[in-house]
Amino acid sequence: SYALTQPPSVSVSPGQTASITCSGDKLGNKYVCWYQQKPGQSPLLVIYEDNKRPSGIPERFSGSNSGNTATLTISGTQAMDEADYYCQAWDSSTAVFGTGTKVTVL
Amino acid sequence: EVQLVESGGGLVQPGGSLRLSCAASGFTFGSYALSWVRQIPGKGLEWVSSISGSGGSTYYADSVKGRFTISRDNSKNTLYLQMNSLRVEDTAVYYCAKYGSGSSNWFDPWGQGALVTVSS
Numbered sequence: 723s724y725a726l727t728q729p730p731s732v733s734v735s736p737g738q739t740a741s742i743t744c745s746g747d748k749l750g751n752k753y754v755c756w757y758q759q760k761p762g763q764s765p766l767l768v769i770y771e772d773n774k775r776p777s778g779i780p781e782r783f784s785g786s787n788s789g790n791t792a793t794l795t796i797s798g799t800q801a802m803d804e805a806d807y808y809c810q811a812w813d814s815s816t817a818v819f820g821t822g823t824k825v826t827v828l
Numbered sequence: 829e830v831q832l833v834e835s836g837g838g839l840v841q842p843g844g845s846l847r848l849s850c851a852a853s854g855f856t857f858g859s860y861a862l863s864w865v866r867q868i869p870g871k872g873l874e875w876v877s878s879i880s881g882s883g884g885s886t887y888y889a890d891s892v893k894g895r896f897t898i899s900r901d902n903s904k905n906t907l908y909l910q911m912n913s914l915r916v917e918d919t920a921v922y923y924c925a926k927y928g929s930g931s932s933n934w935f936d937p938w939g940q941g942a943l944v945t946v947s948s
Contacts, residue, residue, distance in 0.1 A: 752932075764937075764939065767934055770934040771930055771931055771932055771934075810934070810935070812932065812933065815878070815887045816889065818875070821872055
């Protein structure tokens with residue numbers, strides 16, 4: 723079955739850039755979206771179709787996807803961005819989530 | 829504003845059954861596919877099942893196929909998940925989520941979740 727792999731954790735200083743990778747076989751041929759989940763909350767869509775931001779999501783969130791890797795980039799990271807982040811893609815009619823990355827803002 | 833509100837979670841013994849409901853508002857219910865996604869506390873997200881807007885097409889993860897049934901009542905703006913032969917490993921928070929659609933699909937928004945605990 724198709725699998726998406728993310729690093730378990732990423733640490734970033736406030737105001738710096740955080741990059742979260744998501745790896746899967748020929749992932750660049752699929753659309754990827756990203757969800758943010760803060761403790762005790764439901765997931766929130768932050769990027770869809772590789773690089774599009776839903777209404778209300780700050781411009782500091784951006785995405786890219788090529789080859790076998792998709793990347794979520796948080797520019798000028800703020801303390802409020804500390805959360806778990808999950809990538810997601812489709813394999814036929816099955817939704818596949820990444821393993822998740824905990825972003826810590828030090 | 830789009831809202832999804834799950835209900836029906838609780839404690840059930842292994843081998844038992846439970847039905848989750850997801851009441852929707854703020855959008856044309858029958859025009860959108862919906863999904864159930866679960867999360868073991870402290871762990872990652874796992875897609876469970878999806879259903880088309882008409883209800884005519886359904887999809888399941890291998891881990892629940894044959895035990896869970898997704899359905900919807902478009903007259904009541906409600907999504908359901910009938911869970912039978914429950915196992916300890918089905919313990920999780922179950923979220924319903926609306927499909928966004930464009931060139932692909934995504935989940936937006938998500939409900940607040942319903943906790944299902946399978947334990948003797």
